[in-house]
Amino acid sequence: MSSIEEKITANFDGIEVRKIEEGRIEVKTKKEALLSTLNFLKDEGYGHLGLVSCVDRIEEGIFELVYILSRYLVGGEVAVDQASLIVKTEVPRGNPTLVTSVKVFETAEPYERELHEMFGIVFSGHPRLTPLFLERDIDLPPMRKDFDTRKYVEEEFESIPPVED
Amino acid sequence: MDRRQLIKWLKEPLKMSNKYSLHVVYFCTGCGIIEIPPSITARWDAERFGVKPVATPRQANLFLITGYVSLKTLKPIIRTYEQMPAPKYTVAFGSCPIDGGMYWDSYNTINHLDKYIPIDGYIAGCMPRPEAVFAGITHLWTLIDEGKADGYKKYRRNYSQYRSNQERLYGELGWPPRFETEGLENE
Numbered sequence A: 001m002s003s004i005e006e007k008i009t010a011n012f013d014g015i016e017v018r019k020i021e022e023g024r025i026e027v028k029t030k031k032e033a034l035l036s037t038l039n040f041l042k043d044e045g046y047g048h049l050g051l052v053s054c055v056d057r058i059e060e061g062i063f064e065l066v067y068i069l070s071r072y073l074v075g076g077e078v079a080v081d082q083a084s085l086i087v088k089t090e091v092p093r094g095n096p097t098l099v100t101s102v103k104v105f106e107t108a109e110p111y112e113r114e115l116h117e118m119f120g121i122v123f124s125g126h127p128r129l130t131p132l133f134l135e136r137d138i139d140l141p142p143m144r145k146d147f148d149t150r151k152y153v154e155e156e157f158e159s160i161p162p163v164e165d
Numbered sequence B: 001m002d003r004r005q006l007i008k009w010l011k012e013p014l015k016m017s018n019k020y021s022l023h024v025v026y027f028c029t030g031c032g033i034i035e036i037p038p039s040i041t042a043r044w045d046a047e048r049f050g051v052k053p054v055a056t057p058r059q060a061n062l063f064l065i066t067g068y069v070s071l072k073t074l075k076p077i078i079r080t081y082e083q084m085p086a087p088k089y090t091v092a093f094g095s096c097p098i099d100g101g102m103y104w105d106s107y108n109t110i111n112h113l114d115k116y117i118p119i120d121g122y123i124a125g126c127m128p129r130p131e132a133v134f135a136g137i138t139h140l141w142t143l144i145d146e147g148k149a150d151g152y153k154k155y156r157r158n159y160s161q162y163r164s165n166q167e168r169l170y171g172e173l174g175w176p177p178r179f180e181t182e183g184l185e186n187e
C-alpha cells in the first residue's frame, strides 16, 4: 500500500507534498485545485477538518489559506499513523476570492465567515457570509497586516469624550 | 452586628441595610471571572461581607464587571445596568476596564469603561485576588457611608452624555428606550 504522499502526487499535477516532521505533511495546491484536493483527501479518510486559517504574507502580496485535516479511522480501525495534513493554497491580496469548501466539509462554515470578517476574503458560494464576531463594520478587515490598530483605537475609542459632571 | 454601629442603624436604616446586603450580578467578561468562584465559595466566603450572587440584574444592587470589555459585551453591560433598580453600585475589576490594560490598542476592546456607564470603584490588578475584592467591597462601604457612591445619580444627571457616547459606538441602540431627561439634570 502506498503512502498518502505518493497517492497525492500520483493523482494531482503540480502539487507539492513535503513532510515537515513526523506526523505532519504539508500539501501545497493551486487555488483552482483546492476543492478537488480536499474531496480526494476526504475520500482517503481525512474526514476531519480541524481548522481553516489564513496568513497574510504582505511582502509577497498573497494570503495563504491553511486547511488542517486529520483522520481517526482507516477502514473502520483506529488509524495507526495519525498524521495531519496541512493543505495550503494562495490567493492574491488584491482580489481575495476563493470557492467555498462548505460543500466538502460543513465545519468550514464558521471558519470561512471568520476569515471573511477578519481578512476580507470572499468565499463564493458560501451560504451566509454575515459578520460573526465583530459588532460593527470596519473598513479595512482588522487582521490584515496593514491595519493600524493604534490609529483605529485613537480614532474610534479615544476620541470619545469622558463624561463631565 | 457591631454594637457601636447601633446609632448609625437608627439614624440611617436605609443606607445601612443597603451597605450590608450587596446582591451582586457578576458580569463574566474577561479573565477576572476565574477569581469569582473562590471568592464566593467556602475558601474566602464573600457572604461574610454580605455579598451574595443573585440570579437576575433586577434583584441586584452591585454590578461587578470582571475584566476587559469588548464591543460585543458592552451592549449587554449597558442593558444589565439599566435593568438594575436604584440604588445600584458598579465596581470594575482589573486594569482592563480602567484604561484597556494589556488590550489598550485592540480594535475590539473599549478602553475606558466609565465613558459608557458610571463606575463607583475600581479594583486594580491583573487580576485582583479575592483579598483585593474584599478590600474593594469594604472600601465601597465607606463610600456608601459618605454618600460618594452615587454613580447611578450621575448617570441620570448626565444621561444624554452617556447615551451619546454609547451611540457613537453602536449607532441607534434600540433597547433600552431613551428616557425623558428633562428635569433629571438637577436631581
Ligand code: SF4
Binding pocket: B029, B030, B031, B032, B066, B067, B068, B093, B094, B095, B096, B097, B101, B102, B125, B126, B127
Ligand atoms: S486586567 Fe488582566 S486579568 Fe483582568 S481582564 Fe485584563 S488582562 Fe485579564
